[in-house]
Amino acid sequence: MNIIVDAMGGDNAPGEIVQGCIDAAREYGISLTLVGKEDVVWGELKKRNAPEGKFTVVHAPEVVEADDAPVAAIRAKKDSSMVKGLELLKQDPKAVFVSAGNTGALMAGGLLKVGRIKGIDRPALAPMIPNLKGSTLLIDAGANAECKPQNLVQFAVMGSIYMEKVMGYKNPTVGLVNIGQEETKGNELTKEAYRLLKAEKSINFVGNVEPRDMLEGVVDVLVCDGFVGNVILKLTEGVALGLFQMLKEELTKNAVTKMGALLLKPGFKRIKKRMDYAEHGGAPLLGVKGGIIKAHGSSDARAIKNAVRQAMLFIQNNVLETITDYVRSSEEV
Amino acid sequence: MNIIVDAMGGDNAPGEIVQGCIDAAREYGISLTLVGKEDVVWGELKKRNAPEGKFTVVHAPEVVEADDAPVAAIRAKKDSSMVKGLELLKQDPKAVFVSAGNTGALMAGGLLKVGRIKGIDRPALAPMIPNLKGSTLLIDAGANAECKPQNLVQFAVMGSIYMEKVMGYKNPTVGLVNIGQEETKGNELTKEAYRLLKAEKSINFVGNVEPRDMLEGVVDVLVCDGFVGNVILKLTEGVALGLFQMLKEELTKNAVTKMGALLLKPGFKRIKKRMDYAEHGGAPLLGVKGGIIKAHGSSDARAIKNAVRQAMLFIQNNVLETITDYVRSSEEV
Incomplete structure (x- = not known):
């Protein structure tokens, strides 16, 4: 080896x-x-x-x-x-x-x-991003800013293989990042990709996933073009950091909040760890x-x-x- | 009136x-x-x-x-x-x-x-989204899933006018949502939009803004196509809700954390309020x-x-x- x-x-x-x-x-x-x-x-x-x-x-x-x-x-x-x-x-x-x-x-x-x-056609970067239950594979997270529908199908297949073989997920579910649940929603890329993903026999495609539900961990593999994937990766990180910043301001406000912060410190640490995608392992370039x-x-x-x-x-x-x-x-x- | x-x-x-x-x-x-x-x-x-x-x-x-x-x-x-x-x-x-x-x-x-x-060419939806300092106008947040570079210029102009006339921002700064700081980064849409935005005299264009920095409030107007804008809007909301969910789990763990939660309750409420975009006013369809x-x-x-x-x-x-x-x-x- x-x-x-x-x-x-x-x-x-x-x-x-x-x-x-x-x-x-x-x-x-x-x-x-x-x-x-x-x-x-x-x-x-x-x-x-x-x-x-x-x-x-x-x-x-x-x-x-x-x-x-x-x-x-x-x-x-x-x-x-x-x-x-x-x-x-x-x-x-x-x-x-x-x-x-x-x-x-x-x-x-x-x-x-x-x-x-x-x-x-296009290798893709596939980090694990945190969700409330564990983590989700996001593919592509930034290798390809411009994608064709067929690229997204290959991302889905490669992501599913990786999740099964390396991460141990059985028959991993695949979702397409889209701005609506229905098949007819989205832009030209996602509409056509939806059709192709639905027809692809080797994956367990479950439909569109809206960004609002991503942190719930509704699917194992999230498929999107690299521009949108990079936005998701970086925005999730940015919002989490921003919220921790707000928390810090509130926690250090006065003696009472400082006492509260002390009592909750282990909990805050656990949340920070859950949201830190460095904790979720390396990202393969598939x-x-x-x-x-x-x-x-x-x-x-x-x-x-x-x-x-x-x-x-x-x-x-x-x-x-x-x-x-x-x-x-x-x-x- | x-x-x-x-x-x-x-x-x-x-x-x-x-x-x-x-x-x-x-x-x-x-x-x-x-x-x-x-x-x-x-x-x-x-x-x-x-x-x-x-x-x-x-x-x-x-x-x-x-x-x-x-x-x-x-x-x-x-x-x-x-x-x-x-x-x-x-x-x-x-x-x-x-x-x-x-x-x-x-x-x-x-x-x-x-x-x-x-x-x-394309009317656009422009909600105010929260940031650490106040709020940012996001345009387009979902009216147009498919956009041409010229549409983004019109979004930038309309957004700037609205921020100045209605929200009282003087010479509002405009940023293009992109996956990199440099002019050459992004997909075909953002590369060409960057060029056009830079040439547009009626706005205060300051360059690309990466999603990781959005919550910092680095610009007054964030320009993007409606697909990406909708992802930003909904993902910000989803991540915030997810983090509050994690917090809730930690806060109700035992008597000690419940005491801590009690001391910090007003602070948590303030953060929730800051992150709730319903608090930031209605969204014009410009x-x-x-x-x-x-x-x-x-x-x-x-x-x-x-x-x-x-x-x-x-x-x-x-x-x-x-x-x-x-x-x-x-x-x-």
């Missing part, structure tokens, strides 16, 4: 990334390949008492920074940990590459360096010829360990092969 | 609607026309000691219900308070029609019964040949009084003429 980790990507790299990999190696008994500045990465491994014989380090002297322009960074920084990691993945499509680095660059790099599965898991930029060791676990399940449960088989069988029809 | 109110529209009609109109008549010294079942409306007016000589009642025996199909309802229910009210508006474009009834039907009716201002203010379906007397106040300012500050003049001058260029 070949799991490659970008040791230099993310706000807490390389320390927390390396620690997460060590924890994963210990807990799951697996070996890992870390890509990054060789001396730095070996230094972190030694400092943290990494188990012997579990780590390979591939040297990459450059780093793609969080604010680098995605396509330009992939083209210019040929010796970065991200580009090197993607090249390793290209050599072994049965591998998975995990990175907490620049999301746009990882998506661009996935396309440019690894390439699409034949028959998949549709590329290999596994790519995007961990949240703010990932700590625990989040990285979880992303590595997702990578393991991705490989063990043949996600890539299942998507490839679906495309092949749907082309034969 | 001709203000026409749909006495039968909304969850709390006719009682709260009539009460709100009575309060407005008293506070602002204005006369109002109420449309609805004559005996019922007069009964409410008398029961509530309405001031003499301030009310005209126009009989409309039918009611457009909240779950009626919009276009069908406007066509079939010719004797409804909504259709009758829109016809009165058609006869006097200097008037404003206020309704808390079926939003879709009101938008359809505005187009079918009142018609567009010559030169405005671009039709007359004033239409959509009050929230759950409006109480106070919300209706505020919507009537918006109607007054709409007339007094010549919103319709200003929009018409803009179209005329931009066609002359």
Whole structure:
């Protein structure tokens, strides 16, 4: 099992990334390949008492920074940990590459360096977003600002496969993000996508889902174009942060509210945790010829360990092969 | 000043609607026309000691219900308070029609019964949405699921005029909803709209606004197509409701949290109020040949009084003429 980790990507790299990999190696008994500045990465491994014989380090002297322009960074920084990691993945499509680095660059790099599965028109980013019962897979969350109806069907199929194989959902329900419940509602894209999704036999399509009901967790997979998906992802985060800000103002108002805040502190912490999508695991970029898991930029060791676990399940449960088989069988029809 | 109110529209009609109109008549010294079942409306007016000589009642025996199909309802229910009210508006474009009834039907009716201002391609719905500092005008919030870049420019202009004339914002800032700060980000619609908005001299365009920052209140007017606008409106509401639900679960957990909840009750109430967009006034349907203010379906007397106040300012500050003049001058260029 070949799991490659970008040791230099993310706000807490390389320390927390390396620690997460060590924890994963210990807990799951697996070996890992870390890509990054060789001396730095070996230094972190030694400092943290990494188990012997579990780590390979591939040297990459450059780093793609969080604010680098995605396509330009992939083209210019040929010796970065991200580009090197993607090249390793290209050599072994049965591998998975995990990175907490620049999301746009990882998506661009996935396309440019690894390439699409034949028959998949648009790879899509699929994070788990929080809901009241657990989480929902949102696909596409921003890889494709412009989509055709057929793209949304492929998103639905890939999302369903991932939810079943990696997240353990049986026959996951799929909903189309739309501004109305009825089949006839929405824009040209969603109206046509609805028709195609209803006809797609390999998924459990249950109809339109309105944004007002999303946090209720009414479906397991939410399908939309990448513009709308990115709005959903970021607005959910923004509204939650805004409300916590308002709460903070109210809680620190006077001695009485401060006392109340003290009594409720564990509860507030739990809510914050439930709403934090970094807690819900990494986001796969589905549709590329290999596994790519995007961990949240703010990932700590625990989040990285979880992303590595997702990578393991991705490989063990043949996600890539299942998507490839679906495309092949749907082309034969 | 001709203000026409749909006495039968909304969850709390006719009682709260009539009460709100009575309060407005008293506070602002204005006369109002109420449309609805004559005996019922007069009964409410008398029961509530309405001031003499301030009310005209126009009989409309039918009611457009909240779950009626919009276009069908406007066509079939010719004797409804909504259709009758829109016809009165058609006869006097200097008037404003206020309704808390079926939003879709009101938008359809505005187009079918009142018609567009010559030169405005798509009328748009523009509610005020909450932010940490106050509120932001969101245009379009759902009237047009499919938009062209030029539509967004007209939304920006109409929204700016409304914010200045009715809401009292001086030189309101305008932001384009987009999934990235940079000019080159987004889909085909937003990229081209950015270019056109930047070139439009009559507005104070400040660039793209990402959904994550919306609740911060970074601009006064948020421009987007009606699909994205409806997602924003409903998702903000849904996330807020979901978080309140989580809070409730935490607050009622045990005796300690219940005590904390008691101490913080006033604060929670204030937050709920800040996030409730019914509190932020009615939403104008801008671009039709007359004033239409959509009050929230759950409006109480106070919300209706505020919507009537918006109607007054709409007339007094010549919103319709200003929009018409803009179209005329931009066609002359």
